Amino acid sequence: MQKxxxxxxxxxxxxxxxxxxKYLAKAEAVKESAISGYFIVKQSIDARSRQPWINLSLHTFINEPFHKRKNMSFQFKDVNQASERVIIIGAGPAGLFAALRLIESGIQPVILERGKDVRxxxxDLAILNKEGEVNPESNYCFGEGGAGTYSDGKLYTRSSKRGDISRILNLFVHFGAEEQILYEAHPHIGTNKLPHIITAMRKQIVDCGGKFLFEKKVTDFIIHNNEMKGVRTADGNTFEADSVILATGHSARDVFELLHTKKILIEAKPFALGVRVEHPQSLIDSAQYHCEIRGDFLPPASYSWVQQVEGKGVFSFCMCPGGIIxxxxxxxxxxxxxGWSPSKRNNPYANSGIVVTVEEKDAIKAIKTNQLTLNNTDSPLLLMEFQRSVEQKAFNAGGGKFVAPAQRLVDFTENKVSATLPNCSYLPGLHSFSLKEVLPGFIHQCLQQAFKDYGKKMKGYLTNEAVVVATESRTSSPVRIPRDATTLQHPQIKNLYPCGEGAGYAGGIVSAAMDGERVAALISLTLK
Ligand SMILES: Cc1cc2nc3c(=O)[nH]c(=O)nc-3n(C[C@H](O)[C@H](O)[C@H](O)COP(=O)(O)OP(=O)(O)OC[C@H]3O[C@@H](n4cnc5c(N)ncnc54)[C@H](O)[C@@H]3O)c2cc1C
Known part of the structure; x- marks a missing residue:
């Protein structure tokens, strides 16, 4: 029997x-020897009471031989001779999962990625961290695997209606992720493991006959009679295709500018901006698990919160237990x-973005009240410019080389410049500075109040042992590239498929991957 x-x-x-x-046997009132084995279907931690518990849902084999979990299998076709080809701009989760889905349908994907392979x-990341120099084509956002490669690799999403989450998780397992991501309530992969998984995905795509081209920055679209025919890259090459999936992520400002210059419709989209706060991990563990020391059997604790301050949403974002800023x-x-974390999340710090929603009216008000200087307020790029201007202020406040302006947490809430700063995981270093001078007033005030409020809810959270670092600004895209709800094509340009986080249809690895699959599945139906 299985139960x-x-x-x-x-x-x-x-x-x-x-x-x-033993407990399974007891639950079923059978001898222990009757339980031939089990696998975990769901696992979560309940830390609401003083004693944390683990809730398990176990597929159990009773008086019959044990079989391992059957994971999904996938059929990737040989697309070398495929008559249809689709260009995918960007090798982030949206682009990669779109490519895999096209191959399953027998269509050849041609991935054009501005950055380099993971290795x-x-x-380039080492140079950025050690020498404070950024390569505009190869960094934490650009390159193979996109923004998700050197991340915490959290794989949970609230967008369950947008696609098949289980398929995405199974694909990650197929390419080398641990099986536990299939059953944990809050699965994550970790920066040390993600590059291998991404490399395995690329190998599959190339082995099947897909094309995967690095250092190919798309700089122009070839459009005839409002129909997408191909793209041009910075090195002067031209690529023609039946359809183009635009999956360039939330940081490809040049792509938004290109669309706007070519009068291809884009819209300003609300996003969120704020800071990253870092605590000692032991402090978060004690607060969440109600104990002095976490012990060996619980993972580093996380937290997540949402507050309303003066009608604005303030929320934690991309919390990384045992992580690095x-x-x-x-x-x-x-x-x-x-922030990112290794798979074991074994660094001594816990960091999280704490951000405030920003709408067009906020940006306009900030400009009118001289909190920000922006020239063109009547533009779909308004929020992108708002985002950029705060990032520039933060850079200047840090003094260069990506040294970040920072304040201790209580000092931040009390408008005091910190006399000293605590140790922090952020490798380029910190510079003590009043973040009031960096953040637009409404964001600063909302954050101050939200930290005070949450400090009352989590014991020890509001402490000067924690440090606030500016600025957390790339939470989601400040621009939406519209698409028809049925055809998923841009309303003006036939065969242009805006996709993933940059186009405004995803927020995170799993939802971007699901959107890539969704677009690719629809193109497959259209072409076949
Ligand atoms: C440090 C960090 C940690 C994160 N942690 C998590 C996490 O734990 N969990 C989570 O769910 N999300 C996390 N995220 C967010 C997540 O990575 C993104 O939501 C996700 O990667 C978006 O996928 P995407 O494919 O839409 O875009 P992206 O991943 O941004 O990929 C876009 C790709 O397009 C390429 N590109 C851009 N312009 C061009 C061009 N002109 N020509 C060719 N190529 C171009 C870029 O180089 C990039 O590779 C993190 C992000 C960062 C930066």
Whole structure:
């Protein structure tokens, strides 16, 4: 007999297979020897009470031989001789998953990526972290795997209606991710493992006959009679195709500018901007698990919160337990921070973006009240320019080389410049500075209030042991590239498929991957 059984166990018990079998036998009133094996269907931590518990849902084999979990399988076709080809601009999750989906349908994808492969990209990240120099084509946002490659690799999303999350997770496992991402409530992969998975995806695409071209920055679109015919790249090459998937991410400002210059409709889209806060991980563990020391059987704790301050949403974003704050700018003179973690999340710090929603009316008000100087307010690029101007202020406040302006957390809420700063994971270094001078007034005030409010909810959170670093600005795209809800094509340009986070249809790795699949599946139906 096979049966799914729920257990609630202590963390140490859940990690002990013999004990788990014993509890399963007890739950079914059978002998322990009757339980031939089990695999986990769902696993979550319940840390609401003083004693944290592990909730398990276990597919159990009773009095019959045990079989391992059957993961999804995929059929990737040989597309060398395919009569249809689709250009994909950008090798982030949206572009990669679109390519794999096209290959499943027998269509040849041609991926044009402005950045480098994961290995070469790593060298550029080292230069950025150690020498404070950014390569505008190869950084934490640009290059093979896109912004998701050197990330925490959190794989959860609220967009369950937008696609098949389980298919995305199974594809990650197919290309080398640990099976536990299939059952954990909050799965993540980690920066050390993601590059191998991305490389395996590329190998599959190339082995099937797809084209994967690096250092191919798309700089122009070839359009005849409002129909997409191909693209031109910075090195002077031309690529023709039946359809073009535009999956260039939220940081490809030159792509937004190109669209706008060519009078291809784009729209300003609300996004969020703020800071990244870093605490000692042990402090977050104590607060979340109600203990002095976390122990061996619980993972580094995370947190997530949303507050309303003066009618604006303030929320934590991309929390990285045991993580590192990364310089995620794509151009010189602009400072952007984000976060990543290794798979074990074993660094001594916990960092999280804390951001405030920004709408067009906020940007216009900030300009009118002299909080910001921007020239053109009547433009779909308004919020992108708003974002850029705050990043430039942060860069200048840090003093260059991506040294970031920072304040201790309590000092931030009390408008004090910190006399000293605590140790921090951010490698380019910190410079003590009043972030009031960097952030637009409404963002600064909302953050101050939200930190004070959340400090009342999580014991120890509002502390000067924590440091606030500016600026977390690339949370989502400040521009939307519109598309028809049915055809997924741009309303003006036939066969142009805006896709992923940069076009405004995703926020995170899984939702971008799902959007890539969705667009590719629709193109497959159209072409076949
Ligand atoms: C440091 C960091 C940590 C993150 N952590 C997480 C996390 O833990 N979980 C999560 O869900 N999300 C995380 N994110 C966000 C996540 O990475 C993005 O949501 C996701 O990658 C978006 O996918 P995408 O394919 O739409 O775009 P992107 O990943 O941005 O990919 C776009 C690609 O297009 C390429 N490109 C841009 N312009 C051109 C051009 N003109 N020609 C050719 N190629 C071009 C870029 O080089 C890039 O490779 C993180 C992001 C960063 C930067």
């Amino acid at each position: 799914t059984i729920s257990l609630k166990l202590l963390p140490s018990e859940a990690a002990n297979e013999t004990l788990v079998k 070469a990209r790593r060298r 990364a310089p995620a700018a794509t151009s010189p003179g602009e400072l952007v921070v984000n």
